[in-house]
Amino acid sequence: MRGPGRLQAESRLWGYLFLLGLLALWEVLARAEMVNTLLFPRVSLILTYLGKLLTAGDILAQVAISLARSLSAYLIAALFAISLGIVMGYYRVVYEVVEPFMEMLRPMPIVALIPVIILFLGLGWQMKVFIIFLACVWPILLNTIDGVRGIDAVLVHTARTLGASPMQLLRYVILPAALPVIVTGLRISVATSLILMVISEMIGGMNGIGFFILNAQRKMRVLDMFAGIIILGGIGYLFNFLFRLASNRLIHWHLGMTRLTRR
Amino acid sequence: MRKLWVYLLRTLLFALCVAAWELGARGNPELTEFFPPLSLIFPTAVQSIAQGELPRHLGSSLATFLKAYALAAFIGLTGGVLLGRWRWLFHLFEPPIELLRPLPTPAMIPIAILIFGIDESMRIAITVYACTWPILLNTIDGVRGAEPVLIHTAHTFGASERQLLLKVILRAASPQMVTGLRISLGIALILVVTSEMIAAVDGIGFYILETARNFEVAEMFGAVLVLALLGYLLNKTFVSLEGRAMAWYYGSKKREAR
Incomplete structure (x- = not known):
């Protein structure tokens, strides 16, 4: 070494x-x-309790509920934002028309909309999925627009000149060229989806890991609370890890290329 | 000509949205409780501003926001310079940072409640915790990314550590510091509102949740609009200050690109 x-x-x-x-x-x-120690029990106690909680399995059901919400919202947001972002990035007019609306909506703290959305969708999973969706759309959308607008015009013109159909243009030129920037947006949204999952469960929830943690605090079951937080941290860690794995596969050619040009 | 078209389409779209809301709400009077027409929301919002209730809550939130943001900026910038400058210190703190970083911040709210209770100090603590990260990590990156040539040159010309830090490193790292500060601006607002919703008796977040629970929907929408406006203004202010302070940087980048 x-x-x-x-x-x-x-x-x-x-x-x-x-x-x-x-x-x-x-x-x-x-x-x-x-x-x-009523507030901060021994670490060893927390860890053994965590082990017990995990083997008992009840907590895993809560985690599964939370993950189902955040994952489905994340996937819908990705699909929606990437499609919209490509349209907005490719057609200048669409971007110029819609841009002021985005400027107006973007600084809005999504959390402030939770009560509004509770009014319309109630306290069930629809509300949570919608909140997470809304929050995840922004980073992906803005990055996709950036990515598509940043594509070298020569690439697009060349493909057109060589007779590429719109679908081919999308599949072989626009998507691959914009992908590295899109992936950045996708990565930011992974963290966002977890954050909004927890917040929505804390403010309007009856189950899920976010509710579990806050409820444990309110009932002064501190061991439950710390164990829940550790599990949540584990989920965050796992998500980041899986995402890095997936994105490395997805854009490995890009990573290799930037490494080459840097040399 | 093209500009005119864009402008027309924009106005049309905006008018369409407003009209859809207004007509949709007026056409379904049974929904008014959830979904009041815009023409009802604005007078109610103006009224709650005039009565001083909304400004009181907004003022409380702003005070929390400013205290927390200032504290986070201080901790993030100083910590970032220290960790960025001294590699051993960075490696010492890296494992704890890696452990805490993937944890969604709101999960810390219950711990903050345990330590600080449910008064303003809890809200400040949780906001500081969330906002420090982007500032800290960006500052570390910026300080480490300072061109070695700059540092060596300064050394060769006999710059003291103090001069090196103030005149070379801080200046070289400032674009990334500003980026961290800008990201944290939005995060701070979110965390202030979130913590007010979960545990508080004043502040705009509390007010929005409270009016929603009492079905005072027009008041609620008014508060949401005011909050959106606040977020917009904060961002605008920051960007214009940034433009002024960092003019030298953007100027130099433009020259390079030429």
Whole structure:
């Protein structure tokens, strides 16, 4: 291993030790009753409780409900935003006409719309899916528009000159050329979908992991609360990981290309 | 000519939306409770502004927002410069950051309630937590991305660490710092409103949820519109300040592109 690489691995090791030290400090402080253990129970207690909760399985049902909501909303948002974004990016007129409306709607904190949407859709899954959908659309839409507008005009003209049909143009030129930018939007929306999943379940929910965590806090079941938060963190981590895997496969040619040009 | 067409189509679309709302609401009087016509929302909104209820809640939210944003900017920028400048410090903090980063922020709200109760300090804490991330991570990136040539040159000319930091690194990192600050602006507003909805007795988020629960729909829509306007103005203000402060940067980029 080269010098800097080893140095980095070494300092990362220190980082993990630091993290372990922090957790150990929590454990010691809780054991010595120097923090309020009603609010912050020992780490070891939380972890064993988490194990019990996971093997009991009830919590997994809550997680499944939440994931079904966020995933379906995310997929619909992706489909909708990419199609709309391609149209808006490709046809200048559409973009120029719709742009001021987007400027008006975009700064609106989506959360403020939750009560409005509860009025129309009630407290069920439709409300949550719609909220998550709304929030996820923006990053994907804006990135798709950017991506399509940024395509080298020569590519499009060449394909047209060579007699590409509109479908071929879309499939072989526009989509691949815009994909790296679109993927950025898709990645941002992964985090957004989880955030809005939790918020919508906290504000208007009767089940799901977000409701589980807030409800545990309200009933002062602190172990449940911390365990729920850890599970949620695990979901966030897993989603990021899966997304990186998928996007690397999807745009591996792009990553390879930028690496080449950088050299 | 083309500009005129775009302008016409835009106006037409806008008028169409407004008319659809107005007529749709007037045509279904049984829905008025959920879906009042625009011509009813505006007078109600004006009334709740004049009576001082909406401004009071809005003021409370704005105060929370400003305190939290300022604190997050301070923590994010200082922390970012420190972590960006000293690699060992970054590696020390990287595992805890990696552990916390993927956790959706709202999950921290219950913990914040446990620590701070349900008063303003909780709302400030959770907003600071959420807003610090983009500022911190962008600042780290910016500081690390400062051209080595710039730093070496400054060193060669005998710049002290203090001069190096103030005159070279901060300046080189400032575009990314500004990006982080801009991203956090929207996040701050969202978290203020969210935390007010989950645990508060004042603030615009509380007001919107409360009016919705009491079926005071016109008041609710009025508050939502005011909030959207606030978000719009905050963003506009930021962008215009950014344009002024970073004019040198955009100018230099334009020259490079030529």
